[in-house]
Each structure stands twice: as structure tokens, then as C-alpha cells.
Amino acid sequence: MTRKKVIVTGGAGFIGSALARHLVLEEDAEVVVIDKMTYAANRANIASAEATGRCRLIVEDICHQQAMTDIVAREKPQQILHLAAESHVDRSISGPRDFVETNVIGTYAMLEAARAYWAGLKGAEKDDFRFLHVSTDEVYGSLGPEGLFHETTPYDPSSPYSASKAASDHLAKAWFRTYGLPVVVSNCSNNYGPYHFPEKLIPLVILNALEGKELPVYGDGSNIRDWLYVEDHARALSLIATKGELGETYNVGGRNERTNLQVVEKICDELDKLVPGERPRRELIRFVTDRPGHDHRYAIDATKLETDLGWRAQENFETGLAKTVRWYLDNADWWTPLRKTVYSGERLGLSEPQKA
Numbered sequence: 001m002t003r004k005k006v007i008v009t010g011g012a013g014f015i016g017s018a019l020a021r022h023l024v025l026e027e028d029a030e031v032v033v034i035d036k037m038t039y040a041a042n043r044a045n046i047a048s049a050e051a052t053g054r055c056r057l058i059v060e061d062i063c064h065q066q067a068m069t070d071i072v073a074r075e076k077p078q079q080i081l082h083l084a085a086e087s088h089v090d091r092s093i094s095g096p097r098d099f100v101e102t103n104v105i106g107t108y109a110m111l112e113a114a115r116a117y118w119a120g121l122k123g124a125e126k127d128d129f130r131f132l133h134v135s136t137d138e139v140y141g142s143l144g145p146e147g148l149f150h151e152t153t154p155y156d157p158s159s160p161y162s163a164s165k166a167a168s169d170h171l172a173k174a175w176f177r178t179y180g181l182p183v184v185v186s187n188c189s190n191n192y193g194p195y196h197f198p199e200k201l202i203p204l205v206i207l208n209a210l211e212g213k214e215l216p217v218y219g220d221g222s223n224i225r226d227w228l229y230v231e232d233h234a235r236a237l238s239l240i241a242t243k244g245e246l247g248e249t250y251n252v253g254g255r256n257e258r259t260n261l262q263v264v265e266k267i268c269d270e271l272d273k274l275v276p277g278e279r280p281r282r283e284l285i286r287f288v289t290d291r292p293g294h295d296h297r298y299a300i301d302a303t304k305l306e307t308d309l310g311w312r313a314q315e316n317f318e319t320g321l322a323k324t325v326r327w328y329l330d331n332a333d334w335w336t337p338l339r340k341t342v343y344s345g346e347r348l349g350l351s352e353p354q355k356a
């Protein structure tokens, strides 16, 4: 059997690298990563995949149309799994421009590059080609205390990040309906796990708690997120790209709703167990000004993915979090330089005008 060849955009980031590692190490695929290498990227994330000789990194901006068209034509992939994005809600509040450029214009450039390549294919190569657009459940807006996001939930994004992802989802669907490009879309809940850049809640809290620093919790900590271990997401993405029905959306989530305060407390308890400190780490928790436009609750109904494609999350929040905390304890070499030079934990995303 010939080896599957896949382009993964954003493959040096958190989820993209989990997907690249999964494809190369678990599925014996060949992966070409296209990544601009922003602050969120790290080549170490794909070192194990690169070591096999079946993963290559191309450093390029997905907004560069000609470069994307040339790369896709030259690499001749069977699938394009599109994850490159600006991904941090707080940064989208402080500086939305990059989000519109990468998430909207960049997705447009990838769709056009894929369309030009696909139009020239014939027979089985044309029939089997897939473009998976990877998105978030944040496009659906905020839930009240009851109910779940379904694939049919109307879009109602709140932040510049989710609005830019919503726009890109619509472009992907339009390229299917208008041009017939074989597109599938996935919308996933909050991910966590190894190699997560320490600006996001879980790694930030693990590292601050380890260093005895304050643990910021937005508002009263009652906002609810539905957490999924990143390797479960990577398996879902590969499955959706291969077996998903064209033009369809698949919601991905692990049925692990937790308030932010519960998440932070759980991390404190896990660390107290593994590396006991002088005082319980829960004492480091500080409630801080809420994020503007902070959605109250996200929760995913993943029934379609489970029933139609047979996917199941392998980790629940307790097992996934224990693995994650262990990984950060064992991989200080990965995060120490990031904390020192790239991002040391300062507050981002308050919408007040920035001081000069």
C-alpha cells in the first residue's frame, strides 16, 4: 500500500504537532508541515516526527497565495489538514488584525491553492482528495446552563478570534458548495495536553503553581469549558479527514465540562500530590477582572462523530490532566525557554486602550 501524504498547516503548533506526530508515528503517513513559526510554534513539537524522515517543515506564511499554490502543486498531497491560525482569544482582543489576516485570508489562500491543485487531478486521485478545515466550538457563541452545541447550532461568535474562525468556516463550506472542493469541517471544544503553549489556562496554571506564582482566574471562575485531550482530537481529525462525508461538519468533544475554578483547583491538587509544597497551592488562586465578552459555557454534542465514524475519546478529564501535569513536570527543557523569552505569564486581552 502506498503511504498517505498529508499537508498539515500550523503543524508546529499545539494541535497541529499532535496531529503530525499521530500521522507519522501511529499511521506511518508522510507529513509536510507548513508553518510560519509564530511565537506559538516550536520545532521541538515535531522533533520525534522529523526524526523518522517522514515529516518535513516548510516555513511559510499561509497568506502568501503563490507560495501556497506552488507548495501544494509540488507536494501533491492526498489530504490537506488546515490548522494554521492565530488561536488565543485574549490576543485577539488586544490585536485582532493578525486574526483576520491569518484565519480568514490565510484560509482563503489555502482553499484556493487546494482548488487549483484538485482541479488538475483525475480519477481516484481526484475522488479521494480531502481538505479538512479545523475549527472551534467557539463559533457557536455561549450556552446557558442547559443544552449542547450540535452541528446545526447557529453561529453566534463573541470574540475577534471566534468571529474570524466563523468566517473561515463559511469560506470552507462555500468552496464545497460553489466549486465542489471536497471539504469537511470539524469544530472542537477546548484542548489540553503536552506541548501546549503556556499562555493558555491549563499550562499557565501548572507552571505558575510550580513556580509559586499567583493563579489568575477570570471573573468568579464559573465559566464552563468542555475539555478534550489533544491526542483524542488528533485521532478524530485523521478519521474525519479520511471518512467524513463531504460538505459536512463534525463536532468533536469529550463530554468533560468543568468550571474554570474546578480546573485550577484540580491542577493544584494534582501538583500537591506529585510535588508537595509548604502550603496547599489552592492558596495561590486569585480572581481577576473578567475577559471582555467572556462566553459563559461551551459544551459539545459529539454523537455524530461517535455514531457515524466510530470515534471515542480515550481520556477523561482526570486521566488526561494527570498525564498533562506529569508531562510538564518531566519536560522543563521545553517550557523553561518559553517562559523566559517568549511569554512569562503577563495579563493579555483587557480591552481598555493600551498605555503608550
Ligand code: NAD
Pocket: 009, 010, 011, 012, 013, 014, 015, 016, 034, 035, 036, 037, 038, 039, 040, 041, 042, 060, 061, 062, 063, 082, 083, 084, 085, 086, 087, 088, 102, 106, 134, 135, 136, 137, 165, 187, 188, 189, 190, 191, 192, 197
Ligand atoms: P497554536 O496557536 O498552538 O498553533 C497555531 C500554529 O499556526 C502555530 O504553529 C503558528 O506558527 C501557525 N501559524 C499562525 N499563523 C500562521 C500563518 N499565517 N501561516 C502559517 N502558519 C501560521 O494553535 P492550536 O491550539 O494548535 O490550534 C490549531 C487549530 O485548531 C486552530 O485552527 C484553532 O482555531 C483550532 N482549535 C483549537 C482549539 C484549542 O483548544 N486550542 C480548539 C478547537 C479548535
